[in-house]
Amino acid sequence: MAQKKAGEVEAFLSRPDFSFPVILLYGPDPGLVAERSAKIAEMSGVDRDDPFAAVTLAADELEKDIGRLYDEARTVSMFGGHRLIRVRGAGAGKALAEAVGDLAASRLEGALVVVEAGDLKKSAALRNNVERGRFAMALPCYQDEGRAIDRMIDEELGQSGLSIDREARDELRARLGANRLASRGEVRKLCLYALGAPSVTEADVRAIVGDVSADTLDETIDAAASGEVKRLPHLIDRLVSAGTATFQLHQNLLRYFQQLQTMREMVERGGEAIGRVVERRRPHFRRKAALEAALAAWPLEEITAILQRIERDILMSRKEGGLALTITQKTLLDIAVEAARLRARGGRA
Structure with missing residues (x-):
């Protein structure tokens, strides 16, 4: 079965194994799923601005015309190279689950299919078909908690050359929401606000990060x-x-x-x-x-x-x-x- 535990996903993302051309990311935090999907897309080497090489499809639209996914996944790039197909908003759709299962059963030549889904139960058809697929990988994405939040804070502060004391960090963590992209955006906003100072203070956090x-x-x-x-x-x-x-x-x-x-x-x-x-x-x-x-x-x-x-x-x-x-x-x-x-x-x- 091709799947990773939640704690193994970051390691996989650091060096994605594209011998699995069908990748499913799922979890309750749509921001975290989208962020990790974007990272895979970036590391695939496909030019995401090239409409002939990269395409994004909506899951609900594919339920009405699932043939579109087969066409995109099996189309050879006009100018050579790999193609990237991203599917967003996947859930309990039967047609998509069956199609992804078909694509995962044999190696796709020159295409990478990345599916973004919500929180899927173990019994969900889409998740089962990917986990059982010979050429597919399932990546569970769970909400930022504990070390994950601290790691994200440290990444953003480190890039700005800032430090943060314990009180300010506790205040910041309490104000961050469950969405990874939104939380990262708040931390980046904080870094910009504190730029030039030796460290981020609790007052800085209260001034700029809103608990909305x-x-x-x-x-x-x-x-x-x-x-x-x-x-x-x-x-x-x-x-x-x-x-x-x-x-x-x-x-x-x-x-x-x-x-x-x-x-x-x-x-x-x-x-x-x-x-x-x-x-x-x-x-x-x-x-x-x-x-x-x-x-x-x-x-x-x-x-x-x-x-x-x-x-x-x-x-x-x-x-x-x-x-x-x-x-x-x-x-x-x-x-x-x-x-x-x-x-x-x-x-x-």
Whole structure:
């Protein structure tokens, strides 16, 4: 079986073995998967700016036309040399899993296929087909933790000729998100800010590295529940960049509407004023107005329907891992549109 353990992947990436022309990278951190895929692409020697030598394909599009992957993988380069085919957003697609299995069974001549996937279970067809393939390699990519975070910090600081004391390092690690690319970007920004100084201080970290994920998560849910449709795309993009997992968004959204349901019962069945119910919850002052707007807009029957919708979408996103982000985005936007409609109608205070 051609696969590496998580701790062996960095060693493989330092000297990739291209006798395995089909390489699968998978894991819960899309930034880490993308970064490692880019490294393999760079070390392949293929000119990634040459459209005749390098091509990037979307997994969901290949599910509709899987013949495209076979064509690209078996096409001889017009000007000689190797070709690079990168497939992004792979998940539970059956057509792609079968095609990758076929390509992995025999040696590809002059082509390298690199597949980027989400977090695949051991039973996932794509992962199984690669692991069993004679000419394929599976590389698990897990989130930055412990030594991996410190190694990345040291790499970036070393390139800038900077050092960092223990307190500043602890503060920096606490502020980095789960997405490898986003985390590296934050550290590079910090290095640029501290350039010329002998070392990075805790004050530098607090001044330049923002812990956006938690605050943005609350903002996103508040915007959806209160009907701020125009703000949502930007907020979702910020969460994705920070590496926030889709299941975290869905779970927090579910919890929010469960609490909203309890509060609305106090209004409709207990006859309490909206302001008093909200005050009893003691929300952060920045969230108070949005919570009041949501509580005023959503009647109990609509909240019940939304809770059922969220639960269905959570189940669907787990079954279709490659579409999890799309499903979550649609959930949030649909809720925001409905909230805006209810507010325009005047709600039922």
